[in-house]
Each structure stands twice: as structure tokens, then as C-alpha cells.
Amino acid sequence: MESEVYYVNFKKGDINNSTGPQTQSQGQDDGKSQKSMRFGRFCNPQGSRSLVLITVGLGLICVLLLVFVILQHIIITAERDRIKSYKNTVKEFNQTISGLQDNYTDLKTEKDQLQNNFRSLSQQILELESQVRSLKDELNMDASERVCLFISNELNWADSRQYCRDHGGDLLIINTEEKQRFIFSLVEERVWIGLSDREQEGNMKWVDNSPLNEGFWLGGEPNNQDGNEDCVELIPSHPVLNSWNDLPCSKMKKGICEK
Structure with a gap:
């Protein structure tokens, strides 16, 4: 097919007139196009979605940070309470130990x-x-072996013996361990017994003139201290088989009598 060629004649004025308005219209169109492009970029749906995602992400980060801070506060508070409880427990434990000691x-x-x-x-x-x-x-x-016992007033040895004799008896004679134990269990204070060496120093005899066969002396007795201890007493505060002591006959004490 043959192409058709059209020839159009324009006047010079027409060309200018046509060119001027066309150029202005084109400029206006270009300005509108640029504004449309900038507005299109600002109102782009993909950009809005990204902004929303960023905002949501920042919100989640803020929430996570808040949760982290709260958890840290809870942990620190729990740790403080645990330490306080531990200190109280240690204090109570120390008090318990002190009490047990x-x-x-x-x-x-x-x-x-x-x-x-x-x-x-x-x-x-x-x-x-x-x-x-x-x-x-x-x-x-x-x-026949049983005796009647009684106590004299507080007198010297000779007067105590006389008291016993005036009441039908004499100072006590102890010639067996059994009798020593029995008499010892009865008396509660130091008393005269019927033993002395007044007639001959070192020759102890009973009031019935019988010799001493078995004695129950304190350790180191009789010692005739100062050469003037000739009479014998019984001391109940000493051991039962070690309770005799010699001392001056002039001492005042009660005597134990028998009849």
C-alpha cells in the first residue's frame, strides 16, 4: 500500500500561535505530572504498609522493654526478699545455737x-x-548383853562418870565393832566414853578396869598432845571405825552412860 503524504501549509503567525499555546499546555502537563509523581510516591500503598510495620515493631520493642523492666524489678525484689529471709534465718539459727549452748x-x-x-x-x-x-x-x-543407854549433862570426864553412876550406870564401854557401830549410829555430838589412861600414861583401861583390846581411833590418835590428854571422846562426824580421840579430861561435854 502506498503511503499517503499530507501537506499542510501554516503561516508564520500560525506556527508561533500554535507553538506558544502548545508549549504552555505541555509545561502545565509536565508540572501536573511531576506533582502527580511526588504525590504518588507519598501515597504509595507499599510505603504506608512499611510505616505501619515499623510503628508496630517499635511498639512491640517498647512492650518487650517494659516487660523486661518489670521482670527485672520482680527478680530484684524476689532476690532482695530471699537475701532478707536468709539473713533472718541465719540470725535465728545463731540464736538457736546460743540457746543450745x-x-x-x-x-x-x-x-x-x-x-x-x-x-x-x-x-x-x-x-x-x-x-x-x-x-x-x-x-x-x-x-543379858543388851544395855540401857542415857546421856549425862555437859560435864568434865570425871563428873560425867559420877553422873552415870548416880543414875545406876557408868560411862559406856565399847569392846566390839558391832557395839561401836551401834553407838555411833545413835549419837549426834561429841561425847565421853568410859576409856582413859589417867592411872598410867599409855595404858588405856575401861571404867570396869578391863584393858583396851580393840580401838577405833582417828588417824594419829591417841597422841597425848601437850602431855595432858588422858580421857577419850567419840566424834560422830568422823568415819564410824575412826572416831575416837584423846583430850584433856577437864573438857566440858556430855557423856554416854550405860547400865
């Missing part, structure tokens, strides 16, 4: 006291057993 000291003291009491009671039991044996021996004595 005091109780241990008290119990140890009480134990020592109980041991002392036990030893004392054991000694008393032994003495009571000895007294029981003496009483049994006394009860087993024949009627």
Missing part, C-alpha cells in the same frame, strides 16, 4: 550437781546399811 552449760552444771548428790546419797546409803547391820546385831543380842 546455754542449755548445754546448764545441763552440764545440773549433771555435776546430780553426780555430787549421787555420791552423797551413796555415802548415806552405806552409812544407813551400817546402821541397819548394827541394829540387827543389837536385836540379835541376848537379853
Whole structure:
């Protein structure tokens, strides 16, 4: 097909007129196009979606930070409370230990006291057993061997003997261990007995003039201290078989009499 060629004649004025308005219109169109492009970039749906995502992300970060801060506060508070509780527990434990130490000291003291009491009671039991044996021996004595005992006033040895004789008896004679134990269990204070070496120093005799066969002396007695101890007393505060002592006959004390 043959192309068709069209020839258009324009006047010079027409060209200028047509060119001028066309150029202005084109400029206006270009300006509108640029504004449309800038507005299009600002109002781009993809850009709005990114902005929303960024905003949401920042919000989540803020929430996470807030949660982290709250958790840290809770952890620190719990740790502080735990440390405080631990300190209180340690304090109570130390107080308990101190109390137990005091109780241990008290119990140890009480134990020592109980041991002392036990030893004392054991000694008393032994003495009571000895007294029981003496009483049994006394009860087993024949009627002829039994004696009537009484105590004189507080006098010297010679006057005490005279008191006993005035009342139908004489100062006590102790010639057996059984009788010593029995008499020892009865007396509660130092008393004269009927033994002396007034007639001959070192030759102890009873008031019936019989010699001494068995004595129950304190350690180191008789010692005739100062050369003037010729009469004999019984001291109940000493051991039962070590309770005799010589001393001056002029001393004032009660005497134990028998008849």
C-alpha cells in the first residue's frame, strides 16, 4: 500500500500561535505530572504498609522493654526478699545455737550437781546399811548383853562418870565393832566414853578396869598432845571405825552412860 503524504501549509503567525499555546499546555502537563509523581510516591500503598510495620515493631520493642523492666524489678525484689529471709534465718539459727549452748552449760552444771548428790546419797546409803547391820546385831543380842543407854549433862570426864553412876550406870564401854557401830549410829555430838589412861600414861583401861583390846581411833590418835590428854571422846562426824580421840579430861561435854 502506498503511503499517503499530507501537506499542510501554516503561516508564520500560525506556527508561533500554535507553538506558544502548545508549549504552555505541555509545561502545565509536565508540572501536573511531576506533582502527580511526588504525590504518588507519598501515597504509595507499599510505603504506608512499611510505616505501619515499623510503628508496630517499635511498639512491640517498647512492650518487650517494659516487660523486661518489670521482670527485672520482680527478680530484684524476689532476690532482695530471699537475701532478707536468709539473713533472718541465719540470725535465728545463731540464736538457736546460743540457746543450745546455754542449755548445754546448764545441763552440764545440773549433771555435776546430780553426780555430787549421787555420791552423797551413796555415802548415806552405806552409812544407813551400817546402821541397819548394827541394829540387827543389837536385836540379835541376848537379853543379858543388851544395855540401857542415857546421856549425862555437859560435864568434865570425871563428873560425867559420877553422873552415870548416880543414875545406876557408868560411862559406856565399847569392846566390839558391832557395839561401836551401834553407838555411833545413835549419837549426834561429841561425847565421853568410859576409856582413859589417867592411872598410867599409855595404858588405856575401861571404867570396869578391863584393858583396851580393840580401838577405833582417828588417824594419829591417841597422841597425848601437850602431855595432858588422858580421857577419850567419840566424834560422830568422823568415819564410824575412826572416831575416837584423846583430850584433856577437864573438857566440858556430855557423856554416854550405860547400865
